[in-house]
Amino acid sequence: MVSNNLPSCMECTRGTLVPLSDFGAQGAAVHYKAWVCTNPECEFNLKIRNGEIHLNEPIIRGARVR
């Protein structure tokens, strides 16, 4: 599996942390705003908001109903 040199997850050691981007209020892209573990059983995440780092916040999955 190609990792593209992404960091591995320190929480579960099995997943990979992948960078996510968001869009600001003016529609400008905010790159690498959050990092999330690819392991669905782990879901460790790290977000940058207003210059502060937030670790392991609950993930909002949208309105998907099982």
Ligand SMILES: [Zn+2]
């Ligand atoms: Zn993980």
